Amino acid sequence: xxxxxxxxxxxxxxxxxxxxxxxxxxxxxxxxxxxxxxxxxxxxxxxxxxxxxxxxxxxxxxxxxxxxxxxxxxxxxxxxxxxxxxxxxxxxxxxxxxxxxxxxxxxxxxxxxxxxxxxxxxxxxxxxxxxxxxxxxxxxxxxxxxxxxxxxxxxxxxxxxxxxxxxxxxxxxxxxxxxxxxxxxxxxxxxxxxxxxxxxxxxxxxxxxxxxxxxxxxxxxxxxxxxxxxxxxxxxxxxxxxxxxxxxxxxxxxxxxxxxxxxxxxxxxxxxxxxxxxxxxxxxxxxxxxxxxxxxxxxxxxxxxxxxxxxxxxxxxxxxxxxxxxxxxxxxxxxxxxxxxxxxxxxxxxxxxxxxxxxxxxxxxxxxxxxxxxxxxxxxxxxxxxxxxxxxxxxxxxx
Numbered sequence: 001x002x003x004x005x006x007x008x009x010x011x012x013x014x015x016x017x018x019x020x021x022x023x024x025x026x027x028x029x030x031x032x033x034x035x036x037x038x039x040x041x042x043x044x045x046x047x048x049x050x051x052x053x054x055x056x057x058x059x060x061x062x063x064x065x066x067x068x069x070x071x072x073x074x075x076x077x078x079x080x081x082x083x084x085x086x087x088x089x090x091x092x093x094x095x096x097x098x099x100x101x102x103x104x105x106x107x108x109x110x111x112x113x114x115x116x117x118x119x120x121x122x123x124x125x126x127x128x129x130x131x132x133x134x135x136x137x138x139x140x141x142x143x144x145x146x147x148x149x150x151x152x153x154x155x156x157x158x159x160x161x162x163x164x165x166x167x168x169x170x171x172x173x174x175x176x177x178x179x180x181x182x183x184x185x186x187x188x189x190x191x192x193x194x195x196x197x198x199x200x201x202x203x204x205x206x207x208x209x210x211x212x213x214x215x216x217x218x219x220x221x222x223x224x225x226x227x228x229x230x231x232x233x234x235x236x237x238x239x240x241x242x243x244x245x246x247x248x249x250x251x252x253x254x255x256x257x258x259x260x261x262x263x264x265x266x267x268x269x270x271x272x273x274x275x276x277x278x279x280x281x282x283x284x285x286x287x288x289x290x291x292x293x294x295x296x297x298x299x300x301x302x303x304x305x306x307x308x309x310x311x312x313x314x315x316x317x318x319x320x321x322x323x324x325x326x327x328x329x330x331x332x333x334x335x336x337x338x339x340x341x342x343x344x345x346x347x348x349x350x351x352x353x354x355x356x357x358x359x360x361x362x363x364x365x366x367x368x369x370x371x372x373x374x375x376x377x378x379x380x381x382x383x384x385x386x387x388x389x390x391x392x393x394x395x396x397x398x399x
Contacts, residue, residue, distance in 0.1 A: 032136075037122065039130040042066045042089060054137055056108030067133075071105045076112055092121040092131035101138065114142045172359060191256055202249045209242045270306040271296045271333070274313055274342075278331050281317045288328040295335035302397060308370045309340070309394065312378070315367050316344040316390045324348025324388060338396045340376075345389040350382045367392075 028035055034051025036044055044062050052059045055071045062070065068083045075081050083089055091098035101116035117135035121128050213235060220228055265273040271293065282289035301309065320326055326348030334341045356364050367390075368378045376394035 034135045035132065036062070036067065037130055037132050038067050038088075038092075040093070040128065042068050042083065044070075045130060051135065054107075054113075054135070055105060071107075072103075074104075074106060074112070076104050076114075088117070088119045088131065088133060091119055092128060095121045095123065095126075095128050097121065105135065114138050116141075172365065175359065175362070194252065194256060198252045199249055202245050202252070206242055206245050206249075209238055209245075213238055265306070265310060270301055270309060271299075273310055274333060277310070277313060277317070281321070282329060285321055287320075287326060290328070290330040292331070293333040296333065299335050299396070301340075305374050305394075305397065308374055309342070309392070312367045312370050312392055313342060313344070315363050316342075316392075319363055319388075319390070320344065320346045320348065323351065326387065335396070338398070340392070340394045340396055342392040342394075343389060344391075345387065347387045350384045350386050350388050352384060353380070353382060356380045356382065 028046075028048040029050075031048065032050055034048065034054045036047035036051050039045055044065050044067050047059050047062050049059055052062055055062075068081075068086050068089065072086060072088070073081055087098050087100050087103070097118065097120045099116075099118045101114075103115065103117075104112035105115045105117075106112050114137070115135045116138050117133055119131050119133045122130045122132060216231055216235060220231060223231060264276050275291070275293065278289065278291055281287075300306075317329075320329060324346045326346035328347045330343070330345040332341070332343040332345075355361065364378070364380065371378045371392055371394060374394060376392060379391045379393070380388065381391075382388035
Protein backbone atom coordinates (compact mmCIF):
# COMPACT_ATOMS: atom_id res chain seq x y z
CA UNK A 1 0.00 0.00 0.00
CA UNK A 2 1.36 3.40 -1.01
CA UNK A 3 0.31 6.20 1.34
CA UNK A 4 1.10 9.77 0.44
CA UNK A 5 -0.24 13.25 1.06
CA UNK A 6 -2.66 14.72 -1.46
CA UNK A 7 -4.74 17.89 -1.49
CA UNK A 8 -7.97 17.24 0.43
CA UNK A 9 -11.34 17.17 -1.28
CA UNK A 10 -14.25 19.08 0.13
CA UNK A 11 -17.54 17.10 0.19
CA UNK A 12 -20.56 18.42 -1.60
CA UNK A 13 -23.23 19.94 0.66
CA UNK A 14 -26.79 21.07 0.39
CA UNK A 15 -25.77 24.72 -0.05
CA UNK A 16 -24.18 24.12 -3.47
CA UNK A 17 -26.09 25.78 -6.24
CA UNK A 18 -28.33 23.46 -8.30
CA UNK A 19 -26.40 24.39 -11.46
CA UNK A 20 -23.12 23.41 -9.80
CA UNK A 21 -24.66 20.17 -8.59
CA UNK A 22 -25.75 19.36 -12.13
CA UNK A 23 -22.27 20.15 -13.44
CA UNK A 24 -20.73 17.88 -10.82
CA UNK A 25 -23.17 15.11 -11.73
CA UNK A 26 -22.32 15.49 -15.42
CA UNK A 27 -18.63 15.42 -14.58
CA UNK A 28 -19.02 12.17 -12.62
CA UNK A 29 -20.98 10.55 -15.44
CA UNK A 30 -18.61 11.69 -18.18
CA UNK A 31 -15.65 9.65 -16.99
CA UNK A 32 -15.05 6.00 -17.74
CA UNK A 33 -13.55 5.42 -14.29
CA UNK A 34 -15.65 4.24 -11.43
CA UNK A 35 -16.13 6.87 -8.72
CA UNK A 36 -18.00 6.52 -5.45
CA UNK A 37 -18.07 8.16 -2.03
CA UNK A 38 -18.41 6.61 1.42
CA UNK A 39 -19.08 7.94 4.87
CA UNK A 40 -17.19 7.02 8.02
CA UNK A 41 -19.24 3.81 8.33
CA UNK A 42 -18.26 2.76 4.82
CA UNK A 43 -21.73 3.37 3.37
CA UNK A 44 -22.01 4.59 -0.21
CA UNK A 45 -23.07 8.25 -0.44
CA UNK A 46 -22.82 8.51 -4.26
CA UNK A 47 -21.58 6.45 -7.21
CA UNK A 48 -21.37 7.19 -10.90
CA UNK A 49 -22.94 4.94 -13.52
CA UNK A 50 -19.58 3.63 -14.81
CA UNK A 51 -18.59 2.48 -11.31
CA UNK A 52 -21.96 0.83 -10.68
CA UNK A 53 -21.89 -1.03 -13.98
CA UNK A 54 -18.37 -2.31 -13.31
CA UNK A 55 -19.67 -4.15 -10.24
CA UNK A 56 -22.83 -5.25 -12.08
CA UNK A 57 -25.32 -2.97 -10.32
CA UNK A 58 -27.42 0.12 -10.81
CA UNK A 59 -26.44 3.33 -8.96
CA UNK A 60 -29.68 3.47 -6.94
CA UNK A 61 -29.28 0.01 -5.42
CA UNK A 62 -25.71 0.78 -4.28
CA UNK A 63 -26.49 3.96 -2.31
CA UNK A 64 -26.42 3.35 1.44
CA UNK A 65 -24.70 -0.04 1.11
CA UNK A 66 -21.44 -0.88 2.85
CA UNK A 67 -19.06 -0.84 -0.10
CA UNK A 68 -16.53 -3.16 1.51
CA UNK A 69 -19.19 -5.81 2.13
CA UNK A 70 -20.67 -5.23 -1.31
CA UNK A 71 -17.63 -5.41 -3.57
CA UNK A 72 -14.42 -5.63 -1.53
CA UNK A 73 -15.23 -8.47 0.84
CA UNK A 74 -12.83 -11.20 -0.35
CA UNK A 75 -9.33 -11.74 -1.63
CA UNK A 76 -8.70 -13.09 -5.16
CA UNK A 77 -8.56 -16.68 -3.83
CA UNK A 78 -11.96 -16.26 -2.13
CA UNK A 79 -10.61 -15.90 1.40
CA UNK A 80 -12.47 -13.28 3.50
CA UNK A 81 -10.97 -9.78 3.46
CA UNK A 82 -11.77 -8.27 6.87
CA UNK A 83 -12.83 -4.64 6.93
CA UNK A 84 -10.22 -3.76 9.54
CA UNK A 85 -7.53 -4.93 7.09
CA UNK A 86 -8.96 -2.94 4.18
CA UNK A 87 -6.48 -0.39 2.82
CA UNK A 88 -9.27 2.03 1.91
CA UNK A 89 -10.73 2.15 5.39
CA UNK A 90 -7.40 2.22 7.21
CA UNK A 91 -6.18 5.09 5.06
CA UNK A 92 -9.11 7.48 4.99
CA UNK A 93 -9.89 7.06 8.70
CA UNK A 94 -6.39 8.41 9.31
CA UNK A 95 -7.04 11.23 6.89
CA UNK A 96 -4.55 9.78 4.38
CA UNK A 97 -4.84 8.90 0.67
CA UNK A 98 -3.77 5.58 -0.83
CA UNK A 99 -3.36 3.95 -4.20
CA UNK A 100 -3.54 0.16 -4.69
CA UNK A 101 -3.24 -2.00 -7.83
CA UNK A 102 -2.88 -5.47 -6.30
CA UNK A 103 -6.45 -6.17 -5.16
CA UNK A 104 -9.80 -7.11 -6.71
CA UNK A 105 -13.39 -5.93 -6.62
CA UNK A 106 -16.25 -8.40 -6.82
CA UNK A 107 -18.99 -8.32 -9.45
CA UNK A 108 -22.61 -8.99 -8.66
CA UNK A 109 -22.39 -12.45 -10.27
CA UNK A 110 -19.61 -13.41 -7.81
CA UNK A 111 -16.61 -13.16 -10.11
CA UNK A 112 -13.77 -10.86 -9.24
CA UNK A 113 -11.74 -8.56 -11.46
CA UNK A 114 -8.41 -6.84 -10.78
CA UNK A 115 -8.64 -3.13 -10.09
CA UNK A 116 -6.43 -0.15 -9.55
CA UNK A 117 -8.07 2.17 -7.05
CA UNK A 118 -7.22 5.42 -5.29
CA UNK A 119 -8.85 6.63 -2.09
CA UNK A 120 -8.82 10.27 -0.97
CA UNK A 121 -10.28 11.45 2.36
CA UNK A 122 -13.14 13.97 2.44
CA UNK A 123 -12.17 16.64 4.97
CA UNK A 124 -14.05 19.40 6.73
CA UNK A 125 -11.18 21.27 8.28
CA UNK A 126 -9.42 18.65 10.37
CA UNK A 127 -12.44 16.37 10.48
CA UNK A 128 -12.64 13.31 8.21
CA UNK A 129 -16.15 12.91 6.82
CA UNK A 130 -15.51 9.94 4.52
CA UNK A 131 -13.64 9.22 1.31
CA UNK A 132 -13.89 9.34 -2.46
CA UNK A 133 -12.68 6.24 -4.30
CA UNK A 134 -11.84 6.07 -7.99
CA UNK A 135 -11.22 2.70 -9.59
CA UNK A 136 -10.60 1.11 -13.02
CA UNK A 137 -10.80 -2.45 -14.26
CA UNK A 138 -7.20 -3.49 -15.12
CA UNK A 139 -8.02 -6.98 -16.39
CA UNK A 140 -6.51 -6.29 -19.81
CA UNK A 141 -3.49 -4.64 -18.25
CA UNK A 142 -2.95 -7.63 -15.98
CA UNK A 143 -3.44 -10.00 -18.89
CA UNK A 144 -0.87 -8.08 -20.93
CA UNK A 145 1.50 -8.01 -17.95
CA UNK A 146 1.05 -11.75 -17.42
CA UNK A 147 1.64 -12.38 -21.11
CA UNK A 148 4.74 -10.20 -20.98
CA UNK A 149 5.97 -12.04 -17.90
CA UNK A 150 5.26 -15.38 -19.56
CA UNK A 151 7.16 -14.27 -22.65
CA UNK A 152 10.00 -13.05 -20.46
CA UNK A 153 10.08 -16.34 -18.56
CA UNK A 154 10.03 -18.30 -21.82
CA UNK A 155 12.82 -16.13 -23.20
CA UNK A 156 14.85 -16.64 -20.03
CA UNK A 157 14.26 -20.38 -20.27
CA UNK A 158 15.34 -20.40 -23.90
CA UNK A 159 18.41 -18.36 -23.08
CA UNK A 160 19.20 -20.79 -20.28
CA UNK A 161 18.69 -23.75 -22.62
CA UNK A 162 20.84 -22.13 -25.30
CA UNK A 163 23.49 -21.29 -22.73
CA UNK A 164 23.44 -24.87 -21.50
CA UNK A 165 23.61 -26.17 -25.08
CA UNK A 166 26.47 -23.78 -25.81
CA UNK A 167 28.25 -24.93 -22.68
CA UNK A 168 27.83 -28.57 -23.73
CA UNK A 169 28.98 -27.75 -27.27
CA UNK A 170 31.98 -25.88 -25.90
CA UNK A 171 32.83 -28.84 -23.71
CA UNK A 172 32.53 -31.18 -26.69
CA UNK A 173 34.68 -28.84 -28.76
CA UNK A 174 37.34 -28.87 -26.07
CA UNK A 175 37.19 -32.65 -25.89
CA UNK A 176 37.35 -32.88 -29.68
CA UNK A 177 40.32 -30.52 -29.73
CA UNK A 178 42.06 -32.59 -27.06
CA UNK A 179 41.24 -35.77 -28.99
CA UNK A 180 42.56 -34.25 -32.22
CA UNK A 181 45.77 -33.26 -30.48
CA UNK A 182 46.06 -36.79 -29.07
CA UNK A 183 45.53 -38.25 -32.54
CA UNK A 184 48.13 -35.90 -34.01
CA UNK A 185 50.59 -36.83 -31.29
CA UNK A 186 49.94 -40.53 -31.85
CA UNK A 187 50.48 -40.00 -35.58
CA UNK A 188 53.74 -38.18 -34.91
CA UNK A 189 54.81 -41.03 -32.63
CA UNK A 190 53.88 -43.63 -35.27
CA UNK A 191 55.80 -41.79 -38.00
CA UNK A 192 58.80 -41.29 -35.71
CA UNK A 193 58.76 -45.01 -34.86
CA UNK A 194 58.56 -46.00 -38.51
CA UNK A 195 61.37 -43.62 -39.43
CA UNK A 196 63.50 -44.91 -36.56
CA UNK A 197 62.70 -48.60 -36.81
CA UNK A 198 62.54 -49.00 -40.57
CA UNK A 199 64.35 -46.15 -42.26
CA UNK A 200 66.86 -45.93 -39.42
CA UNK A 201 67.71 -49.65 -39.57
CA UNK A 202 67.97 -49.54 -43.37
CA UNK A 203 70.34 -46.55 -43.26
CA UNK A 204 72.46 -48.22 -40.56
CA UNK A 205 72.68 -51.36 -42.69
CA UNK A 206 73.67 -49.27 -45.70
CA UNK A 207 76.30 -47.47 -43.65
CA UNK A 208 77.76 -50.77 -42.46
CA UNK A 209 77.82 -52.10 -46.04
CA UNK A 210 79.53 -48.95 -47.31
CA UNK A 211 82.15 -49.19 -44.56
CA UNK A 212 82.70 -52.85 -45.36
CA UNK A 213 83.14 -52.05 -49.05
CA UNK A 214 85.52 -49.20 -48.29
CA UNK A 215 87.68 -51.48 -46.18
CA UNK A 216 87.65 -54.31 -48.76
CA UNK A 217 88.55 -51.92 -51.57
CA UNK A 218 91.48 -50.50 -49.62
CA UNK A 219 92.90 -54.05 -49.28
CA UNK A 220 92.47 -54.89 -52.94
CA UNK A 221 96.13 -54.14 -53.92
CA UNK A 222 97.42 -56.65 -51.39
CA UNK A 223 95.46 -59.53 -52.92
CA UNK A 224 96.54 -61.96 -55.56
CA UNK A 225 94.68 -61.81 -58.87
CA UNK A 226 92.61 -64.84 -57.89
CA UNK A 227 91.71 -63.31 -54.47
CA UNK A 228 90.96 -59.95 -56.10
CA UNK A 229 88.51 -61.59 -58.56
CA UNK A 230 86.76 -63.39 -55.70
CA UNK A 231 86.50 -60.12 -53.78
CA UNK A 232 84.99 -58.37 -56.82
CA UNK A 233 82.29 -61.02 -56.91
CA UNK A 234 81.52 -60.40 -53.22
CA UNK A 235 81.48 -56.64 -53.82
CA UNK A 236 78.96 -57.02 -56.64
CA UNK A 237 76.77 -59.12 -54.35
CA UNK A 238 77.04 -56.50 -51.65
CA UNK A 239 76.07 -53.74 -54.11
CA UNK A 240 73.00 -55.72 -55.12
CA UNK A 241 72.06 -56.12 -51.45
CA UNK A 242 72.54 -52.38 -50.89
CA UNK A 243 70.33 -51.64 -53.91
CA UNK A 244 67.59 -53.73 -52.32
CA UNK A 245 67.94 -51.81 -49.06
CA UNK A 246 67.69 -48.50 -50.93
CA UNK A 247 64.51 -49.66 -52.71
CA UNK A 248 62.95 -50.61 -49.37
CA UNK A 249 63.88 -47.21 -47.97
CA UNK A 250 62.30 -45.47 -50.94
CA UNK A 251 59.14 -47.55 -50.52
CA UNK A 252 58.95 -46.69 -46.82
CA UNK A 253 59.40 -42.98 -47.51
CA UNK A 254 56.64 -43.12 -50.14
CA UNK A 255 54.31 -44.95 -47.78
CA UNK A 256 54.88 -42.43 -44.98
CA UNK A 257 54.31 -39.53 -47.38
CA UNK A 258 51.12 -41.18 -48.66
CA UNK A 259 49.84 -41.61 -45.12
CA UNK A 260 50.42 -37.92 -44.48
CA UNK A 261 48.97 -36.71 -47.77
CA UNK A 262 48.44 -38.97 -50.78
CA UNK A 263 50.30 -37.57 -53.78
CA UNK A 264 47.49 -38.81 -56.00
CA UNK A 265 45.28 -36.15 -54.44
CA UNK A 266 47.55 -33.43 -55.80
CA UNK A 267 48.46 -35.07 -59.10
CA UNK A 268 45.18 -36.67 -60.22
CA UNK A 269 42.54 -34.95 -58.09
CA UNK A 270 39.94 -35.86 -55.49
CA UNK A 271 37.96 -38.46 -57.44
CA UNK A 272 41.02 -40.52 -58.30
CA UNK A 273 42.19 -40.27 -54.68
CA UNK A 274 38.83 -41.51 -53.38
CA UNK A 275 38.83 -44.46 -55.79
CA UNK A 276 42.44 -45.33 -54.90
CA UNK A 277 41.65 -45.10 -51.17
CA UNK A 278 38.54 -47.28 -51.53
CA UNK A 279 40.31 -50.10 -53.37
CA UNK A 280 43.39 -49.85 -51.14
CA UNK A 281 41.18 -50.13 -48.04
CA UNK A 282 39.10 -53.02 -49.38
CA UNK A 283 42.25 -54.93 -50.31
CA UNK A 284 44.01 -54.37 -46.98
CA UNK A 285 40.88 -55.12 -44.94
CA UNK A 286 39.97 -58.12 -47.15
CA UNK A 287 36.45 -56.83 -47.83
CA UNK A 288 34.27 -57.38 -50.88
CA UNK A 289 33.89 -53.98 -52.53
CA UNK A 290 30.87 -52.67 -54.45
CA UNK A 291 32.09 -49.39 -55.96
CA UNK A 292 30.17 -46.81 -58.00
CA UNK A 293 30.97 -43.19 -58.88
CA UNK A 294 28.85 -41.02 -61.15
CA UNK A 295 28.63 -37.40 -62.27
CA UNK A 296 32.14 -36.37 -61.25
CA UNK A 297 33.54 -35.73 -64.72
CA UNK A 298 34.62 -32.11 -65.05
CA UNK A 299 33.76 -31.33 -61.40
CA UNK A 300 36.55 -29.90 -59.28
CA UNK A 301 36.52 -28.84 -55.65
CA UNK A 302 38.73 -26.18 -54.08
CA UNK A 303 41.74 -27.64 -52.30
CA UNK A 304 40.49 -27.10 -48.70
CA UNK A 305 37.10 -28.63 -49.48
CA UNK A 306 38.64 -31.53 -51.40
CA UNK A 307 40.93 -32.30 -48.46
CA UNK A 308 37.96 -32.18 -46.04
CA UNK A 309 35.98 -34.62 -48.23
CA UNK A 310 38.97 -36.96 -48.48
CA UNK A 311 39.52 -36.94 -44.70
CA UNK A 312 35.82 -37.57 -44.02
CA UNK A 313 35.92 -40.49 -46.48
CA UNK A 314 39.02 -41.87 -44.75
CA UNK A 315 37.30 -41.62 -41.36
CA UNK A 316 34.21 -43.41 -42.72
CA UNK A 317 36.41 -46.29 -43.86
CA UNK A 318 38.37 -46.21 -40.62
CA UNK A 319 35.11 -46.54 -38.67
CA UNK A 320 34.26 -49.68 -40.69
CA UNK A 321 37.70 -51.12 -39.97
CA UNK A 322 37.56 -50.41 -36.23
CA UNK A 323 33.99 -51.31 -35.34
CA UNK A 324 31.93 -52.94 -38.11
CA UNK A 325 33.38 -56.48 -38.31
CA UNK A 326 32.09 -56.45 -41.88
CA UNK A 327 32.79 -58.73 -44.83
CA UNK A 328 31.54 -56.41 -47.57
CA UNK A 329 31.29 -52.69 -48.16
CA UNK A 330 29.26 -50.61 -50.64
CA UNK A 331 30.61 -47.22 -51.71
CA UNK A 332 28.54 -44.75 -53.73
CA UNK A 333 29.77 -41.34 -54.91
CA UNK A 334 27.47 -39.09 -56.92
CA UNK A 335 27.44 -35.47 -58.04
CA UNK A 336 24.02 -34.18 -59.10
CA UNK A 337 22.37 -30.76 -58.99
CA UNK A 338 25.37 -29.11 -57.35
CA UNK A 339 25.31 -31.64 -54.51
CA UNK A 340 28.00 -34.19 -53.66
CA UNK A 341 26.74 -37.35 -51.99
CA UNK A 342 29.10 -39.97 -50.59
CA UNK A 343 27.66 -43.12 -49.04
CA UNK A 344 29.60 -45.82 -47.19
CA UNK A 345 27.54 -48.85 -46.20
CA UNK A 346 28.75 -52.06 -44.56
CA UNK A 347 27.16 -55.38 -43.64
CA UNK A 348 28.74 -55.45 -40.19
CA UNK A 349 27.42 -55.70 -36.67
CA UNK A 350 25.84 -52.24 -36.57
CA UNK A 351 25.29 -50.20 -33.45
CA UNK A 352 22.65 -48.30 -31.52
CA UNK A 353 22.06 -44.74 -32.81
CA UNK A 354 22.95 -43.52 -29.31
CA UNK A 355 26.51 -44.78 -29.82
CA UNK A 356 27.08 -42.24 -32.59
CA UNK A 357 25.87 -39.38 -30.38
CA UNK A 358 28.07 -40.27 -27.40
CA UNK A 359 30.39 -37.51 -26.11
CA UNK A 360 33.34 -39.81 -26.79
CA UNK A 361 32.42 -40.47 -30.45
CA UNK A 362 35.21 -38.16 -31.54
CA UNK A 363 35.52 -39.62 -35.03
CA UNK A 364 31.85 -38.94 -35.80
CA UNK A 365 32.09 -35.55 -34.14
CA UNK A 366 35.12 -34.66 -36.26
CA UNK A 367 33.40 -35.73 -39.50
CA UNK A 368 30.34 -33.66 -38.68
CA UNK A 369 32.42 -30.61 -37.84
CA UNK A 370 34.35 -30.89 -41.12
CA UNK A 371 31.10 -31.26 -43.07
CA UNK A 372 29.38 -28.42 -41.23
CA UNK A 373 32.31 -26.11 -41.89
CA UNK A 374 31.59 -26.33 -45.63
CA UNK A 375 27.79 -26.25 -45.29
CA UNK A 376 27.30 -30.01 -45.48
CA UNK A 377 25.86 -32.64 -43.20
CA UNK A 378 26.60 -36.20 -42.18
CA UNK A 379 23.77 -38.70 -41.75
CA UNK A 380 24.20 -42.02 -39.96
CA UNK A 381 21.83 -44.96 -40.12
CA UNK A 382 22.59 -48.08 -38.14
CA UNK A 383 20.83 -51.05 -36.59
CA UNK A 384 22.36 -53.71 -34.42
CA UNK A 385 23.07 -56.75 -36.57
CA UNK A 386 22.18 -54.96 -39.83
CA UNK A 387 25.26 -52.84 -40.45
CA UNK A 388 25.72 -49.10 -40.73
CA UNK A 389 25.46 -46.45 -43.45
CA UNK A 390 27.31 -43.13 -43.41
CA UNK A 391 26.13 -40.51 -45.91
CA UNK A 392 27.86 -37.20 -46.55
CA UNK A 393 25.90 -34.50 -48.38
CA UNK A 394 27.90 -31.46 -49.36
CA UNK A 395 26.74 -28.56 -51.54
CA UNK A 396 29.29 -27.76 -54.23
CA UNK A 397 30.61 -24.21 -54.42
CA UNK A 398 29.12 -22.06 -57.16
CA UNK A 399 31.43 -21.52 -60.09
